[in-house]
Amino acid sequence: MPELPEVETVVRGLRRMLVGRRIVGVRLGKTDFIDDPEAIEGQAAGRQIQEVTRFGKFILLRLERGNGGGAHGGQKLQAAYLVVHLGMTGQLTPRRAEEPVARHTHVQFELDDGRELRYTDIRRFGRMALVPAEALEKIVGGLGADPLDVSEEGFCGLLGGRRAMVKALLLDQRVLRGVGNIYADESLWRAKVHPQRHAAGLGAKKLKRLWRAVQEVLRDAIRLGGSSVSNYVNADGEPGFFQFRHRVYQRAGKGCYRCRAKIRRVIVAGRSSYYCPRCQRTGRRKTKNENRKT
DNA sequence: CGTTGAACCTGTTTGC
């Protein structure tokens, strides 16, 4: 499901619903996507959720210091973060404990108000970890700039001069944190930049246009609660609406909203990429020979 | 550096 706008939407909902709540118990199902299941099982209970934030596509729940488990009172635990990445199909939603548990629910955090924070993930491409505050850096430290914060100059500095294809750079979390396949394509369409253009070949004007497009697309998507293509839901379990505003994503063969040319699909950086062959030029003109239909 | 393909896993859609 989840790119920056979806994760941001989930985080806003969780913040509203979870800050101040205390985790009183943990139930685990399959754990192959969890870094250290014992840590979650043994160190989450008893802690209060103090803050919910987003870092790129990661959801961070800051947990207060707590008492280590054990009948003897245990050692004092330091502040920690529950780190969640939703992968492709992850969902993180608080539910009343009596509600039936959806299939593929692998983690349930019992809360002090009769609800449970449930993690459901069909494909289990997501990740979860409970780490001391100092260890956050190791997980999240390599990520690039937040696309909503980065300045125009910063953005141009990140992409300018690089020989990789511009879409590959948009998708690279070490460059920008949070852009994924949908919003890369939508931004490129809005900026009229072909996904296979090499960033180094883009002029300053195009780069600036792309910077602006990324911001506009992400802001619009957040405003509409993200895109629900198959199973994304927010913290209330409800879908977003930005899928109705997609201009190219999954529209191969359909007409471009600007020029009516047929949208094409091509693989870039290993991902399906949709673009308008008329609005988004590669820069390289086709020869008469290539153009001729046989 | 940059690119490609495979792997991780389950479900849905598409094509023959």
Add this chain to the structure above:
DNA sequence: TGCAAACAGGTTCAAC
């Protein structure tokens, strides 16, 4: 109808 292939919002690793 049935079955297999292709495809899906993500990341990571090996190989070239």
